Amino acid sequence: xxxxxxxxxxxxxxxxxxxxxxxxGETYALPRDWGKAEALEHWMAPAHEVFVxxxxxxxxxxxxxxxxxxxxxxxxxxxxxxxxxRATGRGVARAMCAxxxxxxxxxxxxxxxxNFVVATNERAVRLWQSFGFAIIGRMPAVFRHPTHGFVDxxxxxxxx
Amino acid sequence: xxxxxxxxxxxxxxxxxxxxxxxxGETYALPRDWGKAEALEHWMAPAHEVFVxxxxxxxxxxxxxxxxxxxxxxxxxxxxxxxxxRATGRGVARAMCAxxxxxxxxxxxxxxxxNFVVATNERAVRLWQSFGFAIIGRMPAVFRHPTHGFVDxxxxxxxx
Numbered sequence: 001x002x003x004x005x006x007x008x009x010x011x012x013x014x015x016x017x018x019x020x021x022x023x024x025g026e027t028y029a030l031p032r033d034w035g036k037a038e039a040l041e042h043w044m045a046p047a048h049e050v051f052v053x054x055x056x057x058x059x060x061x062x063x064x065x066x067x068x069x070x071x072x073x074x075x076x077x078x079x080x081x082x083x084x085x086r087a088t089g090r091g092v093a094r095a096m097c098a099x100x101x102x103x104x105x106x107x108x109x110x111x112x113x114x115n116f117v118v119a120t121n122e123r124a125v126r127l128w129q130s131f132g133f134a135i136i137g138r139m140p141a142v143f144r145h146p147t148h149g150f151v152d153x154x155x156x157x158x159x160x
Numbered sequence: 161x162x163x164x165x166x167x168x169x170x171x172x173x174x175x176x177x178x179x180x181x182x183x184x185g186e187t188y189a190l191p192r193d194w195g196k197a198e199a200l201e202h203w204m205a206p207a208h209e210v211f212v213x214x215x216x217x218x219x220x221x222x223x224x225x226x227x228x229x230x231x232x233x234x235x236x237x238x239x240x241x242x243x244x245x246r247a248t249g250r251g252v253a254r255a256m257c258a259x260x261x262x263x264x265x266x267x268x269x270x271x272x273x274x275n276f277v278v279a280t281n282e283r284a285v286r287l288w289q290s291f292g293f294a295i296i297g298r299m300p301a302v303f304r305h306p307t308h309g310f311v312d313x314x315x316x317x318x319x320x
Binding site: 071 | 185188189190191192228230231232233234235236270273275276278296297301302303305306313315317
């Protein structure tokens with residue numbers, strides 16, 4: 001597994017990963033009907049440092065890291081991760097999370113926080129917990145899941 | 161007290177309120193050195209519906225309301241409020257919070273959430289609690305306060 005900075009040439013590969021996640025609407029509070037341009041404008045926003053994970057030469061995952069807040073909150077990092085559904089179970093998310101923690105330390109962030117982990121995304125919750133993230137907030141019914149209805153979302157945090 | 165939609169003609173009055181709050185750096189995770197253009201671009205962003213509070217014909221407070229998330233999270237409102245320091249203690253924040261709750265209901269939001277209430281801002285915490293907001297998350301040391309150092313911030317939430 002190679003995790004490297006994304007380039008503009010990764011745009012098609014990124015969209016192949018992002019589109020099904022958006023369309024499913026199960027894990028991210030983003031518009032399900034976004035097109036490629038809107039999705040990539042969000043994912044590759046100027047404030048985001050974007051990485052991709054490669055397995056056997058194919059891009060199978062992506063994440064971005066940014067400061068979670070500005071001003072007095074800029075010492076805390078925030079990340080978002082997406083894995084190609086066809087590569088599930090091969091450690092892609094784990095490799096990206098490990099990479100993001102190392103990278104956040106290298107940028108002198110003091111902590112990392114996820115602001116909106118959909119509680120039904122149990123695989124992700126367990127993975128973040130295995131990396132030392134604690135649930136420090138539970139927001140009731142703040143996410144409308146396409147099959148489960150209104151579900152909670154979690155704030156997760158760890159120091160670096 | 162009159163609370164009404166802000167117009168472009170309120171820009172100078174808004175900046176008179178926002179600038180000291182930014183410079184103090186005690187309550188908002190925003191750059192302390194922002195100029196008028198950057199601050200108003202943020203406060204009056206297209207996604208924000210902005211209001212002002214008037215007392216004796218003078219603008220003494222402002223707030224904006226927006227959807228806190230997109231997609232599956234768009235049923236929860238988010239607001240930010242600022243009061244002119246010279247009008248403190250005259251019920252400006254209370255009037256704006258009451259207005260914002262009514263307005264959120266009129267827009268069919270199901271809940272309201274504040275994502276980053278600096279814990280040392282006790283006056284605000286007590287005010288939101290008096291309006292029925294509960295502390296549903298406590299983020300440790302995520303805000304660097306200019307005099308208190310690293311302090312916690314709170315997630316506060318109530319249904320509508």
